[in-house]
Amino acid sequence: MKTETLGDVLFPGLDLTVRQVEVVDDNLIVDAQGRGPPGRCPQRERAATRVHSRYWRRMAGLPVGRRAMILRLRVLRFFCDQRQCRRRTFVEHVAALTEPRHRCSAELRSAMRAVAVKFGGRPGRRLCTKLRLHGRRTVLLKQLTAPAVPARAPRVLGIDVRILRGRTSGA
Template sequence: MVEAHSSVGELACPDCAAASRRVHSRYRRHLAELPVGGRRVVVRLTVRRFFCDTATCSRRTFVEQVEGLTSKYARAGPGVNVWWRAVALAVGGRPGARLCRVLAAPTGRARLFGQLHAPPVPSRSPRVLGVDDFAFRRSRTYGTIILDVEKSAVIDVLPDRTSETLAAWLRLACPDITRACDLARVFHDLVRHRRGHLLLEWIRQAEQDAPVPIRSFAGFLRHDLDPVTAGLTLTYSSGVIEGHINCCLDDQEADVRPRVVPTPPHPCPVAIVTVTRCRRPDPNSRSLIRGAGTGRNRG
């Protein structure tokens, strides 16, 4: 047992911040602390209750708090609370209570479970989510774990590994993903049922409150609104505009494509002659045969 008291002469009111010296009363608080030398430590702290003399303040009295040792309604110091939370996360309730008695920091399972409060909400939602399944009991019960990939931190654990459970979690936890899924479902309906007349309305909705990638996609669709509307309206794949462009490209390719004239077979087997855009030679021409023979003798 450690006896302690505060030696501060005056304290500020937590509401109006006015300094006060008038003491209303005193009482003792018993705070569990970290063990020393394997023995349990309890701090018996004498605290004071002060008057607030400000007439406009709604608080009439307030109790002093020792920084680093006490907090409102706490029955343990911050150090031993860290121990209890680690034990509760590692082994749970009753096993944790037995382990705490061995560590000379005894507590009950209800207090251990009270340490498992919800983690603080981050200032921004995670940009990259990791989803994987794991086994509560191998080959029997499986769950889903959701991670923040950038911070390597666990966000939530789902009781099963079905896609319906994950989709419901995403709708509640991530409004942006919910909005993106709704817009994607509507766009899929436009494409499947060829409702091109509703495309402009879809683009307007996407540009108002959609996430940035969907908004950029809607901007590209607005830039090519006529061809996309034709593709979502007509029964054949290429719309009127795109089909006309394809026909023009085919005509241009036909104009610039080189013409290949087939080489006719030559009756003389001793020479190879390539003829392009000329008349078929006379088989009885002696000059051609004589020239071919001369070339062979020279080679």
């Protein structure tokens, strides 16, 4: 029988090592570090060989119980050693958890997207407050994306006014 660690419970299926957990006010602060293979350059798809630096990335996660989760993720920045590559450095990402330039986990974004689709801006914000999700009105509305327009969609819609002439609203 396999014993589950705290990392397996909080982040099932992810390559993370939980280093420390603190409770501060109503927040659960989790310090973690990725344990996967070195990152790959997004442009050249080459595995990194040299570490540039390390830093703490702070992001919101799904709440645990009655506490909002703040994830402090220790990430590595790597050099891209390819001469043709314009990108000199890049940051590692933990699959299914982090996304470039986002301050919340992929699971939290998915939950906020579901709230935004169902409730919209202000009502969604009130629900996010109750659920301890980090969702402001504008953040929720940014989660909504327009559906893709098919290539053969009509470009102009119109009404034939001649059909409506002479008719009353009751007829």
